Amino acid sequence: MNRIRLGLMMLGLLILTGTGLAERLDLATMENAEQAQTLIEKTWDYPIPYELLKTSDYIVLANKTHLLDENYIPQDLVKVKVRKISSTPIEMREAASDALTALFEAAKADGISLYAHSGYRSYRTQKTMYYNRLKKNNGKDDGVVAVPGSSDHQTGLGIDVINKAGIGKKFTSAFAKTKEGIWLAEHCWDFGFIIRYQKDKEDLTEIIYEPWHLRYVGIQVSEYLRQSNLCLEEFTEEWQRAVQAYEN
Ligand SMILES: [Zn+2]
Numbered sequence: 001m002n003r004i005r006l007g008l009m010m011l012g013l014l015i016l017t018g019t020g021l022a023e024r025l026d027l028a029t030m031e032n033a034e035q036a037q038t039l040i041e042k043t044w045d046y047p048i049p050y051e052l053l054k055t056s057d058y059i060v061l062a063n064k065t066h067l068l069d070e071n072y073i074p075q076d077l078v079k080v081k082v083r084k085i086s087s088t089p090i091e092m093r094e095a096a097s098d099a100l101t102a103l104f105e106a107a108k109a110d111g112i113s114l115y116a117h118s119g120y121r122s123y124r125t126q127k128t129m130y131y132n133r134l135k136k137n138n139g140k141d142d143g144v145v146a147v148p149g150s151s152d153h154q155t156g157l158g159i160d161v162i163n164k165a166g167i168g169k170k171f172t173s174a175f176a177k178t179k180e181g182i183w184l185a186e187h188c189w190d191f192g193f194i195i196r197y198q199k200d201k202e203d204l205t206e207i208i209y210e211p212w213h214l215r216y217v218g219i220q221v222s223e224y225l226r227q228s229n230l231c232l233e234e235f236t237e238e239w240q241r242a243v244q245a246y247e248n
Contacts, residue, residue, distance in 0.1 A: 046242040047224055053239050058095065058192075058218045060155050061236045064206055067149030070123045074156035082116050085167050090119040093156040095192075096216035100159060103191040103214075112183045115167060117160040117212075121153035146207070152196055157216040166212075173199070176211035185211065189226040192219040201231040 044050045053059070062068045077091040082104040084090055092100065100116070107114050121129075126148045133145040141147070152158035162171060163180035175181040176199075185195060196215035197207045215232070217225070225235060 042246060044246055046239065046246075047228075048220060048239060050243065050246065052218075052220060053243060056218060056221075058093075058157060058216060059221055059232075059236070059239075060157070061232055062150055062152050062155050063233065064147060064150045066236075067147070068123070068151075068154050070149060072154065073122065074120070077120055077156055080116055080119060080159070083114070084116045085162070090116055090159070091156065092119045092159060093216070095218070096157045096159070099191045099193065099216055100214075103188065103193065106187065106191070107180075107183060110183060112180050113164055114161050114180055114184075115164065117162060118153060119159045120156040121151060123148055123154055126151045126154060143206075143208075152213065152215055155215075158196060159214050159216075160210075160212050161214055162212050171210070171212050173209045173211060176209070181211050184214070188214055189222045190219075192216050192222045194222050194225050194232070196232065198231055201233075204231055204233045 046053075060068075074093045076094045078094045078097050080090045080092050080097045081101050104114055104116075126146065130145050130148055134141060137144075146152075160171065161184060162175060163178055165178065166175060176185065188195065193214040193216050195211060196213050197205050197210040199209040202208060217232070221235070224230075225232075228235075230238065
């Protein structure tokens, strides 16, 4: 009799333990499902890879509200190998310089002659230019020369490219209508460049339309900016929001 009772008690205990285990298993499965759900919600669906945005220094933004440090000097500056307006060497970051060479070669193959003008400009040079302009303009900033730290040329990724007819003249938006300007606007993206200061983005870039100013961002980003028609300011805001949403 005692044995039977003991047996029954043990059986009951087993069932209880078993139930507990099953409940715990259920809970674990639910937690896993929740985690899985969170992961699904956190899927990266922005058109540019997360790793690229977190590591690329070719998407740096320099403008009046995003000033580059006065000590910022790119560490991989090289002399560009393309045809230039003057004999003064032009420097750019290595990847940008290589892309520029490829762009000039493709242009040449299409019968387009391009000339490089201004590439990397140091903070100090920009500062001198800025104060010279102020002096010339009775101390007033007329927006022609960028405030030191805000110039795209300090990134080492910006370059001014014009045609033969433009040599020695003031750059104007009329360049966009020349065959060289048209070629650049159509093909620069294929080499990782963007037209940094577009006509319909003047209120965002706070810089007048400059169809001659190319800016290297890398091919994945340039292709995306071509099809989305975003300027660098809009792109920066967009990708930073995507990264923030993904990380929080
Ligand atoms: Zn420029």
